[in-house]
Amino acid sequence: xxxxxxxxxxxxxxxxxxxxxxxxxxxxxxxxxxxxxxxxxxxxxxxxxxxxxxxxxxxxxxxxxxxxxxxxxxxxxxxxxxxxxxxxxxxxxxxxxxxxxxxxxxxxxxxxxxxxxxxxxxxxxxxxxxxxxxxxxxxxxxxxxx
Amino acid sequence: xxxxxxxxxxxxxxxxxxxxxxxxxxxxxxxxxxxxxxxxxxxxxxxxxxxxxxxxxxxxxxxxxxxxxxxxxxxxxxxxxxxxxxxxxxxxxxxxxxxxxxxxxxxxxxxxxxxxxxxxxxxxxxxxxxxxxxxxxxxxxxxxxxxxxxxxxxxxxxxxxxxxxxxxxxxxxxxxxxxxxxxxxxxxxxxxxxxxxxxxxxxxxxxxxxxxxxxxxxxxxxxxxxxxxxxxxxxxxxxxxxxxxxxxxxxxxxxxxxxxxxxxxxxxxxxxxxxxxxxxxxxxxxxxxxxxxxxxxxxxxxxxxxxxxxxxxxxxxxxxxxxxxxxxxxxxxxxxxxxxxxxxxxxxxxxxxxxxxxxxxxxxxxxxxxxxxxxxxxxxxxxxxxxxxxxxxxxxxxxxxxxxxxxxxxxxxxxxxxxxxxxxxxxxxxxxxxxxxxxxxxxxxxxxxxxxxxxxxxxxxxxxxxxxxxxxxxxxxxxxx
Numbered sequence: 001x002x003x004x005x006x007x008x009x010x011x012x013x014x015x016x017x018x019x020x021x022x023x024x025x026x027x028x029x030x031x032x033x034x035x036x037x038x039x040x041x042x043x044x045x046x047x048x049x050x051x052x053x054x055x056x057x058x059x060x061x062x063x064x065x066x067x068x069x070x071x072x073x074x075x076x077x078x079x080x081x082x083x084x085x086x087x088x089x090x091x092x093x094x095x096x097x098x099x100x101x102x103x104x105x106x107x108x109x110x111x112x113x114x115x116x117x118x119x120x121x122x123x124x125x126x127x128x129x130x131x132x133x134x135x136x137x138x139x140x141x142x143x144x145x146x
Numbered sequence: 147x148x149x150x151x152x153x154x155x156x157x158x159x160x161x162x163x164x165x166x167x168x169x170x171x172x173x174x175x176x177x178x179x180x181x182x183x184x185x186x187x188x189x190x191x192x193x194x195x196x197x198x199x200x201x202x203x204x205x206x207x208x209x210x211x212x213x214x215x216x217x218x219x220x221x222x223x224x225x226x227x228x229x230x231x232x233x234x235x236x237x238x239x240x241x242x243x244x245x246x247x248x249x250x251x252x253x254x255x256x257x258x259x260x261x262x263x264x265x266x267x268x269x270x271x272x273x274x275x276x277x278x279x280x281x282x283x284x285x286x287x288x289x290x291x292x293x294x295x296x297x298x299x300x301x302x303x304x305x306x307x308x309x310x311x312x313x314x315x316x317x318x319x320x321x322x323x324x325x326x327x328x329x330x331x332x333x334x335x336x337x338x339x340x341x342x343x344x345x346x347x348x349x350x351x352x353x354x355x356x357x358x359x360x361x362x363x364x365x366x367x368x369x370x371x372x373x374x375x376x377x378x379x380x381x382x383x384x385x386x387x388x389x390x391x392x393x394x395x396x397x398x399x400x401x402x403x404x405x406x407x408x409x410x411x412x413x414x415x416x417x418x419x420x421x422x423x424x425x426x427x428x429x430x431x432x433x434x435x436x437x438x439x440x441x442x443x444x445x446x447x448x449x450x451x452x453x454x455x456x457x458x459x460x461x462x463x464x465x466x467x468x469x470x471x472x473x474x475x476x477x478x479x480x481x482x483x484x485x486x487x488x489x490x491x492x493x494x495x496x497x498x499x500x501x502x503x504x505x506x507x508x509x510x511x512x513x514x515x516x517x518x519x520x521x522x523x524x525x526x527x528x529x530x531x532x533x534x535x536x537x538x539x540x541x542x543x544x545x546x547x548x549x550x551x552x553x554x555x556x557x558x559x560x561x562x563x564x565x566x567x568x569x570x571x572x573x574x575x576x577x578x579x580x581x582x583x584x585x586x587x588x589x590x591x592x593x594x595x596x597x598x599x600x601x602x603x604x605x606x607x608x609x610x611x612x613x614x615x616x617x618x619x620x621x622x623x624x625x626x627x
Contacts, residue, residue, distance in 0.1 A: 011539050011540075011541075012251070012365045012366075012539070012540055012541075013251055013365075014539060015365070015369055015536045015539035015540050016251070016254070016255055016258065016365050016368060016369055016372075018532070018535075018536060018539075019258075019368070019369040019372035019373055019376070019532075019536055020258040020261075020262065020372055022372065022373065022376040022527070022529065022532050023258075023262040023265070023266075023372040023373070023375045023376040024261070024262065024265065025376075025527070026375075026376045026377075026378050026524075026527050026529075027262065027265035027266060027268070027269055027375070027376075028265075029527075030269045030378055030381075030382075031265070031268065031269060031272070035272075035276065040276070040277065040278055040279070042277065042278075042279040042285055043278055043279055043336065046279065058297075058298065058299070058301065059301070071312075075285075075286045075312075075313070076285075078286075078290065078310070078313070079279075079285045079286065079289070079290045079293070082290055082293040082294050082297055082298075083293070083294045083297045083298035083301070083304050083305075085304065085307050085309045085310065086309075087309050
């Protein structure tokens, strides 16, 4: 019995088979390639900063002081604490005689990378900030209502 | 589970409105599976894009994003999609294609594409599970902006504060608004940006395959879609939630519409051109590089069209610009009123002497070409060599390639990329190393469209021929007698 279905040239069928083989091979190699253990670093950090975000008002402006020049932690803090704006500070910015553009006078909060609340308080107290929350090795200080 | 259902609800609206608009601009005369799949992919792209424009208009009008925005969004989408559907039904009907016999090979091709799509979705899902917030640019730029737009409420303009310049506040808002809009439906879940990213990543191969199928038959269409699905970087950068994959998806759908417009006349041509313009405009609303892609597509269309049609091709620019008007207006308002950063950048670019110096620096050319070559899409699996071989096997015609709008548009965009890297003020190797592999993806599907659409049509899928009676019924010219 003769089929009324159209046929395709063998070369076209071969091309289709090769294209499918390529797609399956690449997908297979991606699926089977060893992956590092699953760890959602951004998500973990994001969740850890929720208590800090809860302590912030909608118009918070934060000065961030971290013991690193790497920008990644700064960007992650900004991601986690939006819509607060996070401005990075350097250690000397808030010292007496620091640069005029340094320690922001209009900051509502400071966020200090410190292993202890006391250490952060010692830094913030002369500037008029007091600790209000702590998480993930960061201490949040709010401008005191003096 | 509730969040997932809410996400689905948040996607159905734009897709339905996009379907109404797509069917108005590209009426379903050709009812083949590939043509309808292509329409669905285009509908998703158009729907997501327009939903972001609606959200932007709402913000500019003094509104804010939140759970209450869902009602505004739903009403606007119903009005938009319903209006387009109504106008489409009142307008002239597209000629219906008579049902044609489908070969076993075509069925097999469709099955293979579906399997490859499933495997690619699996790869996307595992990559998303490992990094639900996406990679660097996703959380540092796009999703961070979405958080500002949602969390800041009426003070959403804080997203563009000068302190955030490092996060490229001058990048347009299609993705952040699409994500923030979905959060209005489902709450702030990392699933939302992942779903948006997936929509773009998987609309692209479907739109590509459908556009090639229209020009060169279903087997060539399936082969093109399979080659894009075999490009690991496309899926993985899609899962990284980078904007280059959405730009690529919109670019290939737009150039596919341009390609189709070249083969029809009258109102159908105008509508296809308008659809192309809308998609190109949405590409610019996604990322500023999308404007370069749009310019390349228009230049390619005019340059090649003028050879065949003379000055008539210039008239085609009217519907293209009309289609791009809404996203273009949003882009202008964004850059003039909200973030005038781009105007500053254009006027304060380094001295032209230093740019000229960079352009004639042979060492920079060497670095750019060698790093772009190694970062070319699919290079780790030699996908471009496979693509070329497959196109040859499918009967690619050199003369058709020389007249190919998609191929010229893709090559022009690659030239833009080369120039951008040559004059970059950033450290050249760092800039290339951190961006080349994803930036090159923007042109990749369009290059595949140009290559495979220039293939000879298989006898099983020969061109449609208008019936002599002129009753608007098209019949298959081919075939397998």
